[in-house]
Amino acid sequence: MATLATAKPIPAVSVAKRPRRRRPQRTFMYLFLTALTLLWLLPIFAALVTSFRTMDDITTNGFWTWPKTWTTDNFARAWTAARVSKYLLNSFIITLPSLLGMLLLSSMAAYALARFRFRANVWLYFLFVAGTMLPFQILMLPVFRLTNQLGLYDTYGALILIHTAFQIGFCTFVLRNFMKTVPSEILDAAEVDGCSELRIYWQMVLPLTLPALAALATLEFTWVFNDYLWAIILLRSDTLRPVTAGLATLRGQYNTDWPVITAGALLATIPTLIVFVFLQRYFIQGLTLGSSK
Amino acid sequence: MSAPIAAPFSRPIRLEGWEFTVSVLVGLGCGVVLLIAVIFLPWWGDNLTLNAARIVSDNLYGAAGALAAPWLWLLPLVTLLAVVLGLWGALKPDYDAVAAAGMALVGLLGLAYFALAAPGANPAQPGLGHRLALLACLGLAGQLALAHPRVITVMGRRRLPWSLPKSAWPVVFLAPPLILYFIWIIAPTVYTIYLSFTDWDSVSAPRFIGLRNYIHLFTRDRNFTESLVNNLRWLVVFITVPTTLGLAMALIFNTEMRGGRWYKVSFYAPLVLSLPVIGLIWAWVYNPRLGLINQFLMQVGVEPLPGWLGDRRLAIWCVIAAAVWRQVGYVMVLYLAGLKNLDPTLLDAAMVDGASRWQLFRFVVLPLLAPVTTIIIVISIIDSLRAFDLVAIMTRGGQSTQVLANFMYMEAFNNYRMGYGAAIAVILFLISLVFIGFYLSRVVKEELEY
Structure with missing residues (x-):
């Protein structure tokens, strides 16, 4: 049993409560973890190194050699000639209004579901929960047809509407469960004092829900920003494309010029990376909020 | 007070x-x-x-x-x-x-x-x-x-010149989100089911043709069976590999260790990359001549070099591997949250009773994590059925890597067989519905206990 325990990293759950393990074992664990981490991030490192090299350098010397020349030219080309800067701007134009819309609308729905008692309450809640897991394909054709008929096809608005609508389900689910934890006594007290429901919603419940809103906003930002499917279905013009769809075009244009492609891919990641680095706590909270219930 | x-x-x-x-x-x-x-x-x-x-x-x-x-x-x-x-x-x-x-x-x-x-x-x-x-x-x-x-x-x-009766407030709050949700989510779902019984081609009006789309799918379409099998492979791998790996990682990182945060971050970093970016990076890693793997194998002297994405038997596993790379961090985060919520007194009690570490894990921790595991498995299944971006970017469905989501997209938007595409979407929906129903039944049970 003892040998089995040393071979498996699993029992480490309890290590904090046990007397310290022997030193060599610990060093071995660190070495093992470091190696694993490096291997895990290897694709990202590979992309990073590639984006600083020239294609000639890679073809003549091979990938696993120390680069002869370092160049930032690939980034410059991806940024301007391959239009990644423009695609990034489009991504923001699509993502920010969607975020605003989904958080506003879903917090309204969540407030109604958490505060009021009426017959359809739970059923509407189930409806929202069920919608979060739909495969996008079941919506694609009617949404495509509807945006065409509304004259919204090939506009930012088409993407903003579908993102807002689709994410309402998940946001309502999370926010409703969070708002349930606000004791209804304080809300009732405010109501007795003559506070209108609008004001309770806007000035009491929303500020109290701020942690959940922040977590959701962070998570949803990365989701909407990283969407690819809807962008290729509802947009045709290159001028409106978000960065995910733009990258796919990039692949077509710079077919074998991998340094430019990887440079573009890395540039496209910067906004979500910034969000991840600075709002990591909220991001993780958002991920776990959705699954804790 | x-x-x-x-x-x-x-x-x-x-x-x-x-x-x-x-x-x-x-x-x-x-x-x-x-x-x-x-x-x-x-x-x-x-x-x-x-x-x-x-x-x-x-x-x-x-x-x-x-x-x-x-x-x-x-x-x-x-x-x-x-x-x-x-x-x-x-x-x-x-x-x-x-x-x-x-x-x-x-x-x-x-x-x-x-x-x-x-x-x-x-x-x-x-x-x-x-x-x-x-x-x-x-x-x-x-x-x-x-x-x-x-x-x-x-x-x-x-004060506001008008006031609403209390029963009107839910309507005020629910109407805007519900209207949007109904128009863009619920109605389209129903409409797709209708479209799947038609031969709509996006130009002329949809004509009702009964079950013909479905019959064609199940009897004559090789691509459909291929997609179904690939989705099944994806699903099996997604339930097993990221779940065990993620659990192992979560157990390691749940301990107090110096620098543990950095290891953790590097494991869930792939989660913030968009799928097109992951697809591009991995397509480069798999590049048969200059890519990371084959260049390494060449140095080691492996002959002949595998074709990865160019090889019909390997390609789908390569795509799934890239997807797993992203999923492990997600599962790890969920398990870490689950471990944090465990009741430490239970663990202590088991240890006082002389449980070995393996017993502790097998008979205390794992059963306590069961609800988290269920949710992770449901999420993994839903994610594997949604798989689209990686296939679309890495192979465009070629090299026997077709999956239902991409197959539907190509039939509907490249071949303009919208009715046929709708039928594929409905089948995908029905498969998901099994798991949505399972998950929903848990939520229902929880709610009705109140």
Whole structure:
């Protein structure tokens, strides 16, 4: 049993409560973890190194050699000639209004579901929960047809509407469960004092829900920003494309010029990376909020 | 009395800030109107696709046939500032006067556009968006007046002239989200089911053809069986590999260890990369001649080199491997949260009773994590059925890597067999429905216990 325990990293759950393990074992664990981490991030490192090299350098010397020349030219080309800067701007134009819309609308729905008692309450809640897991394909054709008929096809608005609508389900689910934890006594007290429901919603419940809103906003930002499917279905013009769809075009244009492609891919990641680095706590909270219930 | 209730919430509830907030709310409303006017409504004439956001984008891009629109870029900027200031003022009542003043300035900036863009410059009539935006900018600039203390007191003191019965409030709050949700999510789901019984080709009107699409799918379409098998492979791998790996990682990182945070971060870092980016990076890793793996194998002297994405037998596993790479971090985060919520007294009790580490894991930790595991498995299944981006980017469904989601997309949007595509979507939906139903039944049980 003892040998089995040393071979498996699993029992480490309890290590904090046990007397310290022997030193060599610990060093071995660190070495093992470091190696694993490096291997895990290897694709990202590979992309990073590639984006600083020239294609000639890679073809003549091979990938696993120390680069002869370092160049930032690939980034410059991806940024301007391959239009990644423009695609990034489009991504923001699509993502920010969607975020605003989904958080506003879903917090309204969540407030109604958490505060009021009426017959359809739970059923509407189930409806929202069920919608979060739909495969996008079941919506694609009617949404495509509807945006065409509304004259919204090939506009930012088409993407903003579908993102807002689709994410309402998940946001309502999370926010409703969070708002349930606000004791209804304080809300009732405010109501007795003559506070209108609008004001309770806007000035009491929303500020109290701020942690959940922040977590959701962070998570949803990365989701909407990283969407690819809807962008290729509802947009045709290159001028409106978000960065995910733009990258796919990039692949077509710079077919074998991998340094430019990887440079573009890395540039496209910067906004979500910034969000991840600075709002990591909220991001993780958002991920776990959705699954804790 | 109030202490135990107030304790969990660090933020004091401030109601006396309401007077200022009226003006901030008006400003925020103007910001939202501006947003809608800029993004959704026609700027010149009545062509919906010719909205301000698009005109700005075309100009910025230098697209052929872009409408000349000097200074129009001011408006998206004004919109962004107005909304941000409005939200800030509403959330931080202490600064709402500053926010109101800021919004007034921003409104003046917006009016500057209307002053600068000469009315005769464009031949077309100003559209609805143009006129609404002008109104919204006037409203924003009006903040200057609203923010004046006297106006504020008058507005704040007066109660709303109308009041609603209590039973009407749920309708007020639920109607806007539900209408949007119904139009874009529920109705399309039903409509796709109808379309799957037709031969719609996106040009002529859909014609009802009964079950013919389904019969064709199941009896004659090789691609369909291939996609189904690939989805099944994806599903099996997704249930097993990331779950065990993620659990192992979570157990390792759940201990106190120096630098543990950095290891953790590097494992869930792939989660923030978008799937197209992951697809591109891995396509480069798999590159048969210059890629990371084959260059390494070449140095080691492996002969012949595997073709990875070019090899019909390997390709789908390569795509799945890239997907797993992303999923492990996600599962790890969920398990870490689950481990944090475990009751330490239970673990201590087991240890006092002399349980070995393996027993502790097998008979205490694992059963306690069962609810988390169930959710992770449901999420993994749903994610594997949604698999689209990686296949679309890495192979475009070639090399026997077709999956249902991409197959549906290609049939509907490349081959214009919309009815046929709808049938594939319905089958995908029915498969998901099994798991959605399972998950929902758990939620239902939980809710009805209240």
